[in-house]
Amino acid sequence: MTASGKVTAGVRTFVSDVINGFVEVTHSSFALLGLAVAFAAITLTARPDLREAGEQHLMGWLQSRQPAPVAVAQVELEPVPADRPIAINPKELPREQAAVAYWLSKKYRVAPEPVAALVTEAYDIGSRAKLDPTLILAIVAIESSFNPFAQSAVGAQGLMQVMTRVHTDKYEEVGGHLAAFNPLANLRVGVKVLQECIARAGSLEGGLRYYVGAANLPHDGGYAAKVLAEHFRLRQVAGGRAASPAPAAKPVLSTKAPADAATPSAALPATGEKVALLAGA
Known part of the structure; x- marks a missing residue:
């Protein structure tokens, strides 16, 4: 095999190893994620207090994302002064x-x-x-x-x-x-x-x-x-x-x-x- 052929084969082997490693890591990550979700579900089922705390936290976050209501300052009513002009230039x-x-x-x-x-x-x-x-x-x-x-x-x-x-x-x-x-x-x-x-x-x-x-x-x-x-x-x-x-x-x-x-x-x-x-x- 020529030198260029060896280089090409080496590159292919390297790329193949990287792809296979990525697939294995991805599968492992999904498996870990699935285990984490299952564990969280079991924990929340066994601990209602944690579920309630989580719901309250989520509700607080959602409310904080709502637009604030229009702020209007309350003004106390008072009689119109007798000397207040009803016509002005x-x-x-x-x-x-x-x-x-x-x-x-x-x-x-x-x-x-x-x-x-x-x-x-x-x-x-x-x-x-x-x-x-x-x-x-x-x-x-x-x-x-x-x-x-x-x-x-x-x-x-x-x-x-x-x-x-x-x-x-x-x-x-x-x-x-x-x-x-x-x-x-x-x-x-x-x-x-x-x-x-x-x-x-x-x-x-x-x-x-x-x-x-x-x-x-x-x-x-x-x-x-x-x-x-x-x-x-x-x-x-x-x-x-x-x-x-x-x-x-x-x-x-x-x-x-x-x-x-x-x-x-x-x-x-x-x-x-x-x-x-x-x-x-």
Whole structure:
């Protein structure tokens, strides 16, 4: 055999030995793995306490992988100071707030001065509640189109269409039930109700469903989508970008959930049964 033939034969022998060794190791590894699984199964069967501890550890790991719920800071309600202006010159506001005030004024055909006061209040209470102020203003837009005297057929009142008779305790903290028609007081109570809805649902979209009274219904009539779309436009305006002036939404005033619909839990009453006709709002 030539020298090159010997080298070739040696290489083949080496490769063959490596492959055979790998196969044997793999088989041994699978055998060891099978033994380990069998041993673990026997041990867990004989020791229920170990199985329970393992299940608890696994459950803790799975829960840690779940997305955290939306964090909303609880804000204490307080009466609106008597000297708090209900109208402000938008030119006196920071640029971002002024842009939002002017845009809302034009779209919803309301005076810019009272809208400027509402924008200021939304930014103030939004920072304390850890809620985007433009989200608060978007809800006002969809609920009442910035009409502070709006009232639905089922008793939802004011800018944020809060069910006054349901949330009397909250209105007592801001001056009584007639404070529902004070724009700033209504805004504060509405934000408080929204906080509770988001905290209960664990998400913004779920909180909006609770807010409109659709938590136990198959759909919310497009309410959450409308709010989030208006929120997106307001964020564009606040960021200095031109937002498409979509037609102003009709106020959600004459809507009512079907009589046979499941009633939301009494622990957190909805703001009103306002879902069934939302699709046509």
